[in-house]
Amino acid sequence: xxxxxxxxxxxxxxxxxxxxxxxxxxxxxxxxxxxxxxxxxxxxxxxxxxxxxxxxxxxxxxxxxxxxxxxxxxxxxxxxxxxxxxxxxxxxxxxxxxxxxxxxxxxxxxxxxxxxxxxxxxxxxxxxxxxxxxxxxxxxxxxxxxxxxxxxxxxxxxxxxxxxxxxxxxxxxxxxxxxxxxxxxxxxxxxxxxxxxxxxxxxxxxxxxxxxxxxxxxxxxxxxxxxxxxxxxxxxxxxxxxxxxxxxxxxxxxxxxxxxxxxxxxxxxxxxxxxxxxxxxxxxxxxxxxxxxxxxxxxxxxxxxxxxxxxxxxxxxxxxxxxxxxxxxxxxxxxxxxxxxxxxxxxxxxxxxxxxxxxxxxxxxxxxx
Amino acid sequence: xxxxxxxxxxxxxxxxxxxxxxxxxxxxxxxxxxxxxxxxxxxxxxxxxxxxxxxxxxxxxxxxxxxxxxxxxxxxxxxxxxxxxxxxxxxxxxxxxxxxxxxxxxxxxxxxxxxxxxxxxxxxxxxxxxxxxxxxxxxxxxxxxxxxxxxxxxxxxxxxxxxxxxxxxxxxxxxxxxxxxxxxxxxxxxxxxxxxxxxxxxxxxxxxxxxxxxxxxxxxxxxxxxxxxxxxxxxxxxxxxxxxxxxxxxxxxxxxxxxxxxxxxxxxxxxxxxxxxxxxxxxxxxxxxxxxxxxxxxxxxx
Amino acid sequence: xxxxxxxxxxxxxxxxxxxxxxxxxxxxxxxxxxxxxxxxxxxxxxxxxxxxxxxxxxxxxxxxxxxxxxxxxxxxxxxxxxxxxxxxxxxxxxxxxxxxxxxxxxxxxxxxxxxxxxxxxxxxxxxxxxxxxxxxxxxxxxxxxxxxxxxxxxxxxxxxxxxxxxxxxxxxxxxxxxxxxxxxxxxxxxxxxxxxxxxxxxxxxxxxxxxxxxxxxxxxxxxxxxxxxxxxxxxxxxxxxxxxxxxxxxxxxxxxxxxxxxxxxxxxxxxxxxxxxxxxxxxxxxxxxxxxxxxxxxxxxxxxxxxxxxxx
Numbered sequence: 001x002x003x004x005x006x007x008x009x010x011x012x013x014x015x016x017x018x019x020x021x022x023x024x025x026x027x028x029x030x031x032x033x034x035x036x037x038x039x040x041x042x043x044x045x046x047x048x049x050x051x052x053x054x055x056x057x058x059x060x061x062x063x064x065x066x067x068x069x070x071x072x073x074x075x076x077x078x079x080x081x082x083x084x085x086x087x088x089x090x091x092x093x094x095x096x097x098x099x100x101x102x103x104x105x106x107x108x109x110x111x112x113x114x115x116x117x118x119x120x121x122x123x124x125x126x127x128x129x130x131x132x133x134x135x136x137x138x139x140x141x142x143x144x145x146x147x148x149x150x151x152x153x154x155x156x157x158x159x160x161x162x163x164x165x166x167x168x169x170x171x172x173x174x175x176x177x178x179x180x181x182x183x184x185x186x187x188x189x190x191x192x193x194x195x196x197x198x199x200x201x202x203x204x205x206x207x208x209x210x211x212x213x214x215x216x217x218x219x220x221x222x223x224x225x226x227x228x229x230x231x232x233x234x235x236x237x238x239x240x241x242x243x244x245x246x247x248x249x250x251x252x253x254x255x256x257x258x259x260x261x262x263x264x265x266x267x268x269x270x271x272x273x274x275x276x277x278x279x280x281x282x283x284x285x286x287x288x289x290x291x292x293x294x295x296x297x298x299x300x301x302x303x304x305x306x307x308x309x310x311x312x313x314x315x316x317x318x319x320x321x322x323x324x325x326x327x328x329x330x331x332x333x334x335x336x337x338x339x340x341x342x343x344x345x346x347x348x349x350x351x352x353x354x355x356x357x358x359x360x361x362x363x364x365x366x367x368x369x
Numbered sequence: 370x371x372x373x374x375x376x377x378x379x380x381x382x383x384x385x386x387x388x389x390x391x392x393x394x395x396x397x398x399x400x401x402x403x404x405x406x407x408x409x410x411x412x413x414x415x416x417x418x419x420x421x422x423x424x425x426x427x428x429x430x431x432x433x434x435x436x437x438x439x440x441x442x443x444x445x446x447x448x449x450x451x452x453x454x455x456x457x458x459x460x461x462x463x464x465x466x467x468x469x470x471x472x473x474x475x476x477x478x479x480x481x482x483x484x485x486x487x488x489x490x491x492x493x494x495x496x497x498x499x500x501x502x503x504x505x506x507x508x509x510x511x512x513x514x515x516x517x518x519x520x521x522x523x524x525x526x527x528x529x530x531x532x533x534x535x536x537x538x539x540x541x542x543x544x545x546x547x548x549x550x551x552x553x554x555x556x557x558x559x560x561x562x563x564x565x566x567x568x569x570x571x572x573x574x575x576x577x578x579x580x581x582x583x584x585x586x587x588x589x590x591x592x593x594x595x596x597x598x599x600x601x602x603x604x605x606x607x608x609x610x611x612x613x614x615x616x617x618x619x620x621x622x623x624x625x626x627x628x629x630x631x632x633x634x635x636x637x638x639x640x641x642x643x644x645x646x647x648x649x650x651x652x653x654x655x656x657x658x659x660x661x662x663x664x665x666x667x668x669x670x671x
Numbered sequence: 672x673x674x675x676x677x678x679x680x681x682x683x684x685x686x687x688x689x690x691x692x693x694x695x696x697x698x699x700x701x702x703x704x705x706x707x708x709x710x711x712x713x714x715x716x717x718x719x720x721x722x723x724x725x726x727x728x729x730x731x732x733x734x735x736x737x738x739x740x741x742x743x744x745x746x747x748x749x750x751x752x753x754x755x756x757x758x759x760x761x762x763x764x765x766x767x768x769x770x771x772x773x774x775x776x777x778x779x780x781x782x783x784x785x786x787x788x789x790x791x792x793x794x795x796x797x798x799x800x801x802x803x804x805x806x807x808x809x810x811x812x813x814x815x816x817x818x819x820x821x822x823x824x825x826x827x828x829x830x831x832x833x834x835x836x837x838x839x840x841x842x843x844x845x846x847x848x849x850x851x852x853x854x855x856x857x858x859x860x861x862x863x864x865x866x867x868x869x870x871x872x873x874x875x876x877x878x879x880x881x882x883x884x885x886x887x888x889x890x891x892x893x894x895x896x897x898x899x900x901x902x903x904x905x906x907x908x909x910x911x912x913x914x915x916x917x918x919x920x921x922x923x924x925x926x927x928x929x930x931x932x933x934x935x936x937x938x939x940x941x942x943x944x945x946x947x948x949x950x951x952x953x954x955x956x957x958x959x960x961x962x963x964x965x966x967x968x969x970x971x972x973x974x975x976x977x978x979x980x981x982x983x
Contacts, residue, residue: 052875073881085872089894098890099880132979146876399779406776407793410852413808414796433811434822482705493698501702505709510965511717512913514937514954518723518732518947519716542708549705574697603801605916606934610942620803624920627807636811647804654799658792661799665857666864 003028004049004154004186009058011044018044020210022058026203031180031187033201035194037233040207042190046158049188051075062154073103078147079156082163084139086131092142093127096149117148120182136164140172144179155187161196173199194234198222206230223357228366231285231359237323240333242284243363246276253277255284255360258329260311265328270304270355276369283366285359288323291335293343294352304356312343326351421445421640428636448641452626461642463615464622468602468646470533471618475540476597482541483548483593488582490549491556492564493574502553508546513606516543524611531616536608540601547600548593551664555589556582592664595657599650619646717958724951732947741948751953753928754936757843758960761850761932762911768851769907770900773858778888780859781866791863794856802853806920809849810836813921839929842922846914846930849921854910858903865899866892898975901968908964912957933957 004026011019019041026032034042047053049060051072060067067075087095093114100110118124121141131139140160147155160176161169177200180187191197197204198218205215206229214226225231231239244257247266253276254266267284269276292298292305299305310326310333317323322342324335326349335343335351343349360369416434424439431438450460457463490502520539521530529535559582567577602620609621617625623646626639654661724742727735745751780790797805812818815834823831835845869892877887893900915934918924924931924939931939933953940950 102881
């Protein structure tokens, strides 16, 4: 069992620089997710880890071995592709055997490996079928079986759930998580779906335009995003961004912005954030689930609550919760509320804003202050 | 792409020593084989072109495949206007124009009919239209030999034997199956919703054809025209049977000229004549190259 | 045929005006001329030829029925035997040769070579050339005193023999070689398109699995494009069965009868020897050969499509 180290990786395609200095690592047994929008370079990075793309600059270590010029087959890795890439003219068994045959693994070992993996994944019944005769979920499992049979040091997943319908995606996501906890191999998982990244990974690398924006545990990335990109990308519905000024409020600092009715609102920053000096423009980031209908009990439960009044323009009940679009100054702000006591359209609601979970960003650098 | 994957291995293999040498060697072999085959493919064409500019005594002396040591345009003039072929000594210009007169109308008519039929069979289906389409498609596979006697009889009855018009008729009827198949497979991919929206707007059969179908048809029409032109121009069997002498298309004239290739004759004039006969489709090919290939991959794999 | 506003399935009631009925029927009416012409061409002509093959027709069609005698005469005829033996031989070598060369060229071009469209143009141009032209020119190249043989001998290999068309035993090979020259570009174009359509992830998976280029091609890529091989083979077989122009231009069926083909036999019987019934019988044999190739292929295509649809 080994770890993966990626040091100062750069990648150009001709004159286009696709990866600009990537530094991440995965400890043994860890599940690292590379998440980001299309074009951020995550698939390219995965291909480089696999050895399918060359390295322009930098080093990749699998375990202690520098693998920059090592062929994919010698890197002791296994990969699951978005389209599963099962060999269509071979049966499931042959698919799983193909790699072992190419490497000259003795017959007895081959048979044993197939036995082991197919019972592990419950695919014994499918061994003689061809990929065309399998359902999406079955194909997913066979693709993982093909990877498991290699017993590699490193598992690579390239958006394996993107081709499935929503319900199947949730099921298979859980399967992958269970698989990882049973098998315990170091895994690098590429996805554009931040929910997948959040639920599966022990650490997330959020990528954008060729560089890693933040590399940390999921909850940290969610609660303390390093910059506005991460803040807006992670979490759905997205974080609300309100341009404001830092002003003094008694002996504390507060953010100040215009409300819908034109009056200036001040929300006191909560612990630790209070040492930011007033007098600059900032952007306040607050997630929809941190907006509540204000009542006095709330203040006792959540010490960081500040109040704000806003008219409710639109209400979208989803059953489990009710989303409300409210107006703050010239902006629309989204909130998530319990269906009981949810805002009503046209109501001028008094909100409790949980400033303990608020994020303050610098407008120019877009980074978290 | 397969090429990209192999090349990727190649690119990064090249970073390890020794592997680079193997990769370069591989490239050399690949290009060497391609060049070798290219020579084999181009050789006949080059030989014919060169020979059409050489003097006959020089060809007889140095052989057909030799660097030209003479140069003249004479053979071209002879081939065009004065060489004796099939009984008359007027060169092949008459035959060339016969081919033109046969191919152009037949191409246009069969393509136009194919487009309209394809439009009908894909967008205006009626009960039994699929079966009828299947029957029409059989026309693509019928060997010409089955039609020889019937056409002989038919052309005799309508007095079109030994005439370019007879050939036009034959090629139109026989070509419609192919052009219909081609166009229909193309039009099937146009969303039906487009037609429905037009019908809601009040458009009828002709208006939809004119305003919606034709404007997006150029790709398939070009492919069909190219394919038909080449096929009809190059056709031999019907040309040689149903016309004779001065009425023959150029393919038949060339056979009369070449007469099996075993007898000694004017290679230079014959080369020029062959080029005259081969040039129109070749030009179409070189100008419309990618459409040619598109037609292949779309149509040949039915 | 129930009248409906075609394409929508909405029926036109009988109380609709004649104008509406005309509009509903327009597509069918426009189709009719081509339809009739094609149906006559496909069914009537075939039926007629069958009919003639069963009569005593010699120089001219006559109505005297003689049953399948013409077919028996046909199969007893030595010349016909040569013809279909030639066809058999030619088909095998021509199809395998064209596919082999085509596959080689396709794989080479697929290796991300430069100037790809130039190579493709060079290998495909024979397709634009008539078989007549090809046959004529290659006929000259096969000439013993001025063609390829002469050239190679003058370079020193005095025993080189390439005058294939001069000998009864080798003339068929001249036709085969020329046929391969003409059609391998076609096979190449289709196979290249097939190679390009292979899912690149499968190739990457094979790389990770440790398969070298040879193994990747033979066990992964080529099996995946097997349907294209079959399609190309079917088309080439059709060309082979209908071979006429090439042979007439290259050898005129000779020397002697050594390169006669079924299509030439039909032409000979019908227009040179005044044996129309036998010619028609031979034409039916050609149709039968085509059917043997095409019917199983079509059925296989339909079966495959159904199976893919049910697998989802």
